[in-house]
Amino acid sequence: MSSPPATETTVRGWAPTGRTVATICAVGILVVGQLYVVLPVLGDLAQVWGTSRAAATWTTTAFGLAYGAGFLVTGPLSDRWGRRPVIVGGLAATALSTLVVIAAPSLGTGLAARVAQGLTASFFAPAAFAYLAERVAPHRRVFALTCLTSSFLAAGVIAQVLAQLVDDTFGWRAVFVASAVGFAISALLLRGVLEPGRRGDSAASVGSVFTAFAGLLRAPRLALLYLSCLAVLGSFVGIYTGVQLAPPEGVGTGSTALLVLRASAIPAMIAVPLLATRLAAINPELRLITALSAAGAAAAITAVPLGGIWVATWLFVFVAAVAVAAPAAVQAIAAQAGEARGAATALYTFALFLGASAGPQLANLVAGNGFPAVALAISALGFAGATLAFASTKAQPA
CATH class of the missing domain: 1.20.1250.20 (MFS general substrate transporter like domains)
Incomplete structure (x- = not known):
């Protein structure tokens, strides 16, 4: 893997591996877990929105499609604006879009809210991968990237288990409230953990990045x-x-x-x-x-x-x-x-x-x-x- 620009390595050095990887991976479980948290509460969503469980499963599809499509925008934006601003801003926006899901009165508005949630959540992964590839020391880089991708895989199980526990105790809305609080805390944590990086050439247009x-x-x-x-x-x-x-x-x-x-x-x-x-x-x-x-x-x-x-x-x-x-x-x-x-x-x-x-x-x-x-x-x-x-x-x- 190619090394980061000399200006980053010589001025700031490599990011501390332990706290950087641990924090990013924990946030990665929260972000990717949003694809899965609706699965244990499909019955609740169907009841509140007056629809069927089969129709409620579209809340997963809506998030997933928006999440994947969003990467095509957020990756170039992180090249242009820097990794930390894109990650922190995206997490803050996701805290708000997650709360909107709770307020949705029907399936249609619920799907729209999940699309918004998927788009804001998509700011995280491309910038996180790029940050680890650039700022973690070369001999620790495979470890860092492996931890991040493993956290994405683990989210599929961990998110469902936690969502089920929260739903059983406090109800389905608490699942999204807890997620929103998690995103807000994550934005603050990563603002402190991630180091400022080089921004793209200010003379270049955002469109040119694409x-x-x-x-x-x-x-x-x-x-x-x-x-x-x-x-x-x-x-x-x-x-x-x-x-x-x-x-x-x-x-x-x-x-x-x-x-x-x-x-x-x-x-x-x-x-x-x-x-x-x-x-x-x-x-x-x-x-x-x-x-x-x-x-x-x-x-x-x-x-x-x-x-x-x-x-x-x-x-x-x-x-x-x-x-x-x-x-x-x-x-x-x-x-x-x-x-x-x-x-x-x-x-x-x-x-x-x-x-x-x-x-x-x-x-x-x-x-x-x-x-x-x-x-x-x-x-x-x-x-x-x-x-x-x-x-x-x-x-x-x-």
Whole structure:
């Protein structure tokens, strides 16, 4: 990965790894968790808004689509205005947009509020990735990026568990009130933790920053890497959607059993960052190819009907592989992006969550044939991603 500009490294030095990574990752769980917090309260939302649970699920889709699309704007803005102002301002705005969800009187206004929440939340991820890629010391950078991507994966389980606990005790509105308070506190914390950085050239127009996308996508290696990123969260969300729609043989259909199956993979998300220093010695493209191949193989093995423990074991391997793939992809992309790291990581995160939106639909298509069909479809997606990543190493530079 390329080093930050000399003016940043010599004047301010590297950011302190511990507090920087811990704070950013904790906030990352809160931000990405907003995609999932509505799942435990769908019944409450349907009742308050006078609609069905099926219709209320669009609150997840509305947030996710706005969240992913927002990356295409917020990444270049962080190149232009700096990482800290974009992150802190976005968190403050998300505190307000989160409260708007509570005041929504109907499904239509609720969806609009979730769109606004997704857009404001999208200010975080691209700027956070770019900040870690620039300001964390090179020998700690893989660790930092791995922790951040692992926090995004962990949010899928942690957010649902916490939202359920809050809803059971205080009601669904308290879920969003607690989230809003969390965003306000996060804005204050990161304003103190993050260091001021270099801003973009004031003579350049904001619009000119967006032309970086065209340049990045014209590079064959980067284009193939972005396509391979679709398989990262696409496979992760897809296989867990399959677990929900068509539980594997030997796994109970109750909510507790499924939650335990999901939570069993959390140790993998913790273990992978601890191995980040050793993983850093491996070329990021090779890491990405190997990890996506391992995810594809592990998904295929879960198709074998040998009981719940068998599935849980290989889901652990699968999640560990995805947790390795995600930071490897962003590191490979950032290394080739030059000064347009914000735009590059914006496209990366957009690809991640575009895949996350497509993964459940892939599971939906085949879930009627049982979990083995889902597992094999997700396996094919993982191997396709690995193939695209391999092709990127053979493509000619732009």
